Amino acid sequence: MADNTAQQTPTPSRRVVDLLQKRRDELLNIWIKERLDSGDFREELISKKELRHQSRQIIDMLARSIQDANEKDFDASEFDEMRLFLNEISRERAVKGYTPIENATYILSLRNAVIPLLAEELENNSEAVISETLYFTDLLDRMGLVMIENYLRSREEIIHQQRADMMELSTPVIKVWDKILTLPVIGTLDSRRAQVMMEALLQKIVDTGSTIAILDITGVRTMDTLVANHLIKTVTAAR
Amino acid sequence: MADNTAQQTPTPSRRVVDLLQKRRDELLNIWIKERLDSGDFREELISKKELRHQSRQIIDMLARSIQDANEKDFDASEFDEMRLFLNEISRERAVKGYTPIENATYILSLRNAVIPLLAEELENNSEAVISETLYFTDLLDRMGLVMIENYLRSREEIIHQQRADMMELSTPVIKVWDKILTLPVIGTLDSRRAQVMMEALLQKIVDTGSTIAILDITGVRTMDTLVANHLIKTVTAAR
Structure with missing residues (x-):
């Protein structure tokens, strides 16, 4: 038709x-x-x-x-x-x-x-x-x-x-010794990244049964109250 | 005029x-x-x-x-x-x-x-x-x-x-103990990144006088001969 x-x-x-x-x-x-x-x-x-x-x-x-x-x-x-x-x-x-x-x-x-x-x-x-x-x-x-x-x-x-890759790259939690983890923080820390970082760390602590977690902040370019606050929250959560 | x-x-x-x-x-x-x-x-x-x-x-x-x-x-x-x-x-x-x-x-x-x-x-x-x-x-x-x-x-x-940030983020060399360094490798390893990684590691070895360097490759998603080759070069250079 x-x-x-x-x-x-x-x-x-x-x-x-x-x-x-x-x-x-x-x-x-x-x-x-x-x-x-x-x-x-x-x-x-x-x-x-x-x-x-x-x-x-x-x-x-x-x-x-x-x-x-x-x-x-x-x-x-x-x-x-x-x-x-x-x-x-x-x-x-x-x-x-x-x-x-x-x-x-x-x-x-x-x-x-x-x-x-x-x-x-x-x-x-x-x-x-x-x-x-x-x-x-x-x-x-x-x-x-x-x-x-x-x-x-x-x-x-x-x-x-790239944003997703960066998010993943920026939260490497490494088991450096038995029950010891380290998390190097590099670059700028915003709320979203801080949260991903915290989750990755907590997950790895549970997975490995670690008792010590080292937060390496020598790679943080600028440290303002916001970044400090994020770090404190992460530490508190890890305890 | x-x-x-x-x-x-x-x-x-x-x-x-x-x-x-x-x-x-x-x-x-x-x-x-x-x-x-x-x-x-x-x-x-x-x-x-x-x-x-x-x-x-x-x-x-x-x-x-x-x-x-x-x-x-x-x-x-x-x-x-x-x-x-x-x-x-x-x-x-x-x-x-x-x-x-x-x-x-x-x-x-x-x-x-x-x-x-x-x-x-x-x-x-x-x-x-x-x-x-x-x-x-x-x-x-x-x-x-x-x-x-x-x-x-x-x-x-x-x-x-973002590319520049990623390059920086992707090569964190961490001193985890006296004379012990670790370098977690995450994501995809191309020639350029492998070179930056190698340079960062060698620099840190010299700076800290480290004798042991741990290459953590658990975060590498795919491992082909190219990636393996880059890693071997890095290890050789570190020696």
């Missing part, structure tokens, strides 16, 4: 789809030329052939998605394929050494190829030019930002992972 | 400057309304009054900068004030809880207010509409990306700082 309906309405809902399909190669040439001239291209990172191939895939997929989405915006499932493809490209390009800002700029620059040709196609209908321009630039913005969002997410994950 | 020349050419070099100046309040209303309707506004983070004030400053500064820049692009020093102001806004908004993507979207959305009014003003000159649209959207892209660039930079700084 759904397929039948789709076949009954082959007219593009958006004039920009028409343009992306009919003048695809021309658009591609203008877009690639603009990229090569812009100085952002960086020949050592991607070959012209690869850039051309990638750009053609984007234009084709974009035409298909806009057509299928039928006026729905970039959040619609019809753009899922596009989003996945952009994720893939942004990962590949990041490995090659492109920054997320460069990736977004690449996508956004398609506009400079599309808008003049749109104006040419719809010469006698300035309202349509404006409507298509606004629709298409909005779509490109969203696409450009997707490439940045992924990168941001991956950086947040690194920060999060 | 320079001032005289400036006064002799008061005609805006760009039609969009004309629009930003003459229809400023109308633009502001459309832009604000679009923001409020978009669902991105988040009333709890910024008051309508503040948004209006900030948006008006952006429009005024933009008109001035485009005029002064006289066809130069966003890298020109005439946009320094704008860049500084965007940095300031993005910091303020980050503190309030806006994501960098939301900040960029806010800036980019000014386009939706400007382009239709541009088309209205330049009705009989479709070439000028396209030229002004391309110029202005390109400028907004650059402005939007500035807001993201700052955020990215700050996240990179955190990652860098």
Whole structure:
């Protein structure tokens, strides 16, 4: 049923789809030329052939998605394929050494190829030019930002992972002798770390049946009342 | 001299400057309304009054900068004030809880207010509409990306700082008894960390005149030949 309906309405809902399909190669040439001239291209990172191939895939997929989405915006499932493809490209390009800002700029620059040709196609209908321009630039913005969002997410994950690693690294409880533990405290002591430290120490005391615990604070850079308070609490808990 | 020349050419070099100046309040209303309707506004983070004030400053500064820049692009020093102001806004908004993507979207959305009014003003000159649209959207892209660039930079700084902290945290050499040192190894051991660890251990051996060094590797999660090799090197160096 759904397929039948789709076949009954082959007219593009958006004039920009028409343009992306009919003048695809021309658009591609203008877009690639603009990229090569812009100085952002960086020949050592991607070959012209690869850039051309990638750009053609984007234009084709974009035409298909806009057509299928039928006026729905970039959040619609019809753009899922596009989003996945952009994720893939942004990962590949990041490995090659492109920054997320460069990736977004690449996508956004398609506009400079599309808008003049749109104006040419719809010469006698300035309202349509404006409507298509606004629709298409909005779509490109969203696409450009997707490439940045992924990168941001991956950086947040690194920060999060490092924080967790640090928490673990910063509470090493060592059994140095029978029934003797030591806990070297290094760096800055905040409430959360103090609590993790205390828990690790208490657990190890129970596990080993230790009677002596040495708190080595020579590695604490600054010692204020807060840090001192945390240490006192830890000592009290250990007793 | 320079001032005289400036006064002799008061005609805006760009039609969009004309629009930003003459229809400023109308633009502001459309832009604000679009923001409020978009669902991105988040009333709890910024008051309508503040948004209006900030948006008006952006429009005024933009008109001035485009005029002064006289066809130069966003890298020109005439946009320094704008860049500084965007940095300031993005910091303020980050503190309030806006994501960098939301900040960029806010800036980019000014386009939706400007382009239709541009088309209205330049009705009989479709070439000028396209030229002004391309110029202005390109400028907004650059402005939007500035807001993201700052955020990215700050996240990179955190990652860098955490890495340095971890390096320090991960090599605690403890004197547990007279002439006895211990070095608990926790987490993953890479070449760089192994080297820092080795240096810290050797330094402490010399400083304390220790004869025994205990390497505690119970905290090493995975042990491959690389890690083992690093440990053997450390032991050899200590002898």
